Amino acid sequence: MKIIIVGCGKIGVTLAEQLNSEHHDITLIDSDGAALQAVTDRIDVMGVTGNGAVYQVQMEAGIKEADLLIATTNSDELNMLCCLIAKKAGNCHTIARIRNPEYSAEINYIREELNLSLAINPELAAAREIARLLRFPSAIKIEPFAKGRIELLKFLIPEKSVLNNMKIMDVVSRMHSNVLICAVERGSDVMIPDGNFEMRSGDKISFLAPHAESADFFRKAGIVNNTVKTAMFVGGGKITYYLSKALADTKIKIRIIEKNEERCRELSELLPGAMIIHGDGSDQKLLLEEGIRQTEAFASLTGFDEENIMLSLYAASQSNAKLITKVNKIAFENVINSLNLGSVIYPKLVTADIILQYVRGMQNSMGSNVETLYKIVADQAEALEFRVMEDSPVVGVPLEKLPLIDHLLVACINRKGRIIMPRGKDTIEPGDTVIIVTTHTGLNDLGDIIK
Structure with missing residues (x-):
């Protein structure tokens, strides 16, 4: 896709790097020529010097052919104006960064009136993530999937935990917990573990579980999880x-x-x-x-x-x-x-993840689309939620018979609100949403999980 990013501050550059790595055609607009030059020297993107809210500058950046414009300058008003002009000049999708708390109460009205595809507030998004952590303090990170019915939680295995030296395949039988361990960080390595993988104290473990099950799992693993007062x-x-x-x-x-x-x-x-x-x-x-x-x-x-x-x-x-x-x-x-x-x-990574999720959903037209996307570890592992369409190549085939690519796990199936922790005999059906955890970044379609 052709994407124009206005503003090469922290979020603009982070987005340019990540979208460029996913092979999108990126053009950056910024009035600071030196800052722009520094970015274009480092990553393979086009640069246009000028005010992103000026029609002529947007035309020079190729707004007529653009699929999406993302305005991430430090001024909310300038971002809104950029999106308004882009909508008139190029009729493309638009995303504006809007940070002022005074606007947050009226964000739905602003989005509708300016016809924005997405209005994003980095500080509000970061605050929501922190609030989730304070409600579940044992976790290092919590990401909701399936409209909050299931969560991806990351935690550190303490020294004397029952999980130390336990194999993944023994978790369900020995702890009677309906959780699925889907990623392990050991030092700088990130692994999608199989049943024989042995966990150790000091590992950072990411697992999927319904909300009630996660508290039960922490209790059985001997990890204190008192609510913060x-x-x-x-x-x-x-x-x-x-x-x-x-x-x-x-x-x-x-x-x-x-x-x-x-x-x-x-x-x-x-x-x-x-x-x-x-x-x-x-x-x-x-x-x-x-x-x-x-x-x-x-x-x-x-x-x-x-x-x-x-x-x-x-x-x-x-x-x-x-x-x-x-x-x-x-x-x-x-x-x-x-x-x-x-x-x-990292507020800018939280913001970039939300925008990437939108871009993946936008570009997807093949059989399913990305509903939710979270980076488990910056650029090394992702958890993605796909909606399954009728003609998807994975439909109706038992998971044990699907030729899945390596370093990938089908972690969860949400069937009309019923959460299934999948086993080999389970199948993926149209209308399901499916959570995939993988170290392959940049998957755009559910069909991509097959060799």
């Missing part, structure tokens, strides 16, 4: 605001430490249920006074990656709190993953 957030930005709003219906007592006095006043009006503390979140004395040793969850959500990482490491040294660390830059990911930072949230 107290949480401390450092940094009072947009993510903290959206997160506190998302947790308003829970009984979690929230403390927010924010350096800017004016922002503290704003937050105290916007979030009457939270305790707002004016102070420097990197001040150890303040953190101890405010109860960092007693808090059950700690999220470092400032605008500086280095500060967030140091704060989480300090929190880990002082307490057993559920840790959440916001990181904006994806560089040094291997180093970050080796540190004890709990759940690491």
